[in-house]
Amino acid sequence: MSNGLRRKLTSYGDQGFSLFLRKAFIKAMGYSDDALDRPIVGIANTYSDFNPCHGNVPQLIEATKRGVMLAGAMPMVFPTISIHESFASPTSMYLRNLMAMETEEMIRAQPMDAVVLIGGCDKTLPAQIMAAASSEIPAIFLPTGPMAVGHHGGERLGACTDCRRFWGRFRAGEIDEAEITEVNNKLASSIGTCTVMGTASTMANLTEVMGLCLPRAGSAPAVESERVRLAEETGRVAARLAVDEAAPTVREILTPQAIRNGLVALQAMGGSTNAVVHLAAITGRLGRRLDMAELDRLGRSIPLLVDLQPSGQHYMEQFHEAGGVPALLKAVRHEIDGSAPTVYGRTIGEIIDNVVDEPGQTIIRTVEKPLKPIGTIAVLHGNLAPRGAVIKQSAASKDLLQHIGRAVVFDSVEDMTLRIDSDDLDVKADDVLVLRNAGPKGAPGMPEAGYLPIPRKLARQGVKDMVRISDARMSGTAFGTIILHIAPEAADGGPLAIVRTGDRIRLDVEGRRIDIDIDEAEFDRRMLEIIDRPSPAPLRGYAKLYQERVLQADEGADFDFLQSDELDA
Numbered sequence: 001m002s003n004g005l006r007r008k009l010t011s012y013g014d015q016g017f018s019l020f021l022r023k024a025f026i027k028a029m030g031y032s033d034d035a036l037d038r039p040i041v042g043i044a045n046t047y048s049d050f051n052p053c054h055g056n057v058p059q060l061i062e063a064t065k066r067g068v069m070l071a072g073a074m075p076m077v078f079p080t081i082s083i084h085e086s087f088a089s090p091t092s093m094y095l096r097n098l099m100a101m102e103t104e105e106m107i108r109a110q111p112m113d114a115v116v117l118i119g120g121c122d123k124t125l126p127a128q129i130m131a132a133a134s135s136e137i138p139a140i141f142l143p144t145g146p147m148a149v150g151h152h153g154g155e156r157l158g159a160c161t162d163c164r165r166f167w168g169r170f171r172a173g174e175i176d177e178a179e180i181t182e183v184n185n186k187l188a189s190s191i192g193t194c195t196v197m198g199t200a201s202t203m204a205n206l207t208e209v210m211g212l213c214l215p216r217a218g219s220a221p222a223v224e225s226e227r228v229r230l231a232e233e234t235g236r237v238a239a240r241l242a243v244d245e246a247a248p249t250v251r252e253i254l255t256p257q258a259i260r261n262g263l264v265a266l267q268a269m270g271g272s273t274n275a276v277v278h279l280a281a282i283t284g285r286l287g288r289r290l291d292m293a294e295l296d297r298l299g300r301s302i303p304l305l306v307d308l309q310p311s312g313q314h315y316m317e318q319f320h321e322a323g324g325v326p327a328l329l330k331a332v333r334h335e336i337d338g339s340a341p342t343v344y345g346r347t348i349g350e351i352i353d354n355v356v357d358e359p360g361q362t363i364i365r366t367v368e369k370p371l372k373p374i375g376t377i378a379v380l381h382g383n384l385a386p387r388g389a390v391i392k393q394s395a396a397s398k399d400l401l402q403h404i405g406r407a408v409v410f411d412s413v414e415d416m417t418l419r420i421d422s423d424d425l426d427v428k429a430d431d432v433l434v435l436r437n438a439g440p441k442g443a444p445g446m447p448e449a450g451y452l453p454i455p456r457k458l459a460r461q462g463v464k465d466m467v468r469i470s471d472a473r474m475s476g477t478a479f480g481t482i483i484l485h486i487a488p489e490a491a492d493g494g495p496l497a498i499v500r501t502g503d504r505i506r507l508d509v510e511g512r513r514i515d516i517d518i519d520e521a522e523f524d525r526r527m528l529e530i531i532d533r534p535s536p537a538p539l540r541g542y543a544k545l546y547q548e549r550v551l552q553a554d555e556g557a558d559f560d561f562l563q564s565d566e567l568d569a
Helices: 015-029 057-070 092-109 124-133 161-171 177-186 199-209 225-243 256-269 274-285 292-301 316-321 324-331 348-353 413-419 520-529 541-549
Strands: 040-045 074-079 114-119 139-143 150-152 155-157 377-382 385-392 402-410 432-435 467-470 482-484 504-508 513-516
Touching: 040 057, 040 092, 040 225, 057 074, 057 114, 057 225, 092 124, 092 541, 114 124, 114 225, 124 139, 124 199, 124 274, 139 199, 139 225, 150 177, 161 177, 199 256, 199 274, 199 324, 256 274, 256 292, 256 324, 292 377, 324 348, 402 413, 432 504, 467 504
Parallel strands: 040 074, 040 114, 114 139, 377 513, 402 432, 432 467, 467 482
Antiparallel strands: 150 155, 377 385, 385 482, 402 504, 504 513
C-alpha cells in the first residue's frame, strides 16, 4: 500500500491525476513538496467549546505536532465529534457509537500512516479505541488528563463525586442555596477530566494498562507541563509507527492478555462500572466477548488498592504522585501478564520492572494491606438478570450487600423524575428502588440514571443509601448500593419489566444474586404478558439506526454491524 500523501487516493479513475489534484489543493495551505513527501501522522482534534474536559486539546495538538516533526514526519490535524458527559442530550452514551463510526471512517478515508487520538471525557476514549480497533493503521492515544482539585470550607473538592455529595446534602436541606452556589463555583477548578476514579480516569488508566498510550499518560494532570511533554513524546512515537511496516495495530496490541490486564487493574483501582460496557464493546470489535466470569473471579481475589473517590478519599493528582498506573501494576504483578505488548515497543513487564517506589505514599496500597478486602465490581445473575448485572461493591454500603426489600417501581426516567420527590410517594428506607426502561433501547441510550436519588422525604430523615436497581448506567463518580446494566433490559423483554411495586427483591452480593421473590409459575405468567409488547420506534436518522441496531449492555451497547464478523459465540 502507498504511504503518505499517496495513500487512499480519491477515486477519479486516474491515480496520477488524483495525486496531482490532491497536491495542488493542499499546497494552498502553504506546504512544500518536501513536507508533502513525508510520512503522515493524523491527529484527531476533539476540541469543543462544549467540552471543558478537552480544554487543553489545542495545546496538546501543538506539542504532538512538534513531536511528529522532530521525528521527521508530517502532522495533519483533522476534527472529529467531541462528546462531553453533561452537554450531550439525552446522554453521551447515545452518541458514543456515532463518534466511533465517524472516527473510524475519517481514519479510513484520509491519507495517514499512523494516527494520534486525543480524548478524555467519559465516552471519548472508548469511542476512539473502538474506532482504532476496527482500523488498519497504527494508533496511539493521548488522554487529556484530570483537572485540579478545588477547595471549599477547609476541604478538597473534586468533580464529580463531590458534586453528588453536596447535591445530596442540598436536597436533604443540610445546606442552603447560597452554599450550593459557592460549591458550584469551586467543583471544577480547571480544565480536564473528573479528578476522581470516575469513567474518564478509569478509561484513561485502562488505556495505559492495555499498552495504548505512554506510561503515566493515563494520570498526568491536564494543567501540568508533564502532560505537554507526554504529548510531544506521543508525536515522536506516532512518527516511528508511521514508517515502521511492522508497527502493530490496536487490534494486535489488544490481545486477550492485555484485556485481562485491564480487568485486573479495573478491580484494583476502584474503576467505573461504565468500563465494563466499554470493554465489552471494544472486545466485540476484536471478535471476542468480554469474559464476565473472569471479571467476577478477579473481583473476589483482587482487593481494592487505590484510595480515590468514590471508593476512597483522594483524587487523581495524588494517584499520579504515588506512581500512577505503573505503580498500581506493580502492586498486582502476580496477576499481570508482563508479556503484553505496547504501542511504544516495550512490554508491560518492562514498565513494571522500572517502577521506582514513592516513599511514604499511601494512595496505592499493597495486596497484603488493601484499602478494602473486596474488589471493585461484582457480577450478579439471577431471575432478574439472566445475562448479568454489575454492582460497584467497593462504593456500596456494607450493611446493604445482603438485603431483602419491597420494590418501589419507576417505569421510566420521566416517571422517576415526576414522583421521586413527592411527599406522597409510598417508600421506606429499607425498600428497593427499581428503575426500568432506561437501558440502551428503552431510554434510549442507557443514561446514567441508575444513580436514583434518595427520595426527598427520606433524604430529609437522614437516609444516605438504599438498594437501587436498573437497566441503566451510573456515573463512575457515583456511590451507593446500586445494581446496574441488568440484561436484557426491560424494553428488550427482560424480567425487569415484570417487577411490580410491593414485590420482594432479594440482593445477595456474596452469592452474586439479584432476584424477584415470586414463585416460578407467577414469574412465567408475568413474562408471557410482556411478549411482543410494542415500543415506539424513531422514524428517521441516527435515532432510528440506534434503536434498530444497538446491542444489550453485556455486549457493549455497540451496534451489531460494527462488531467483528469473527465474534465468538
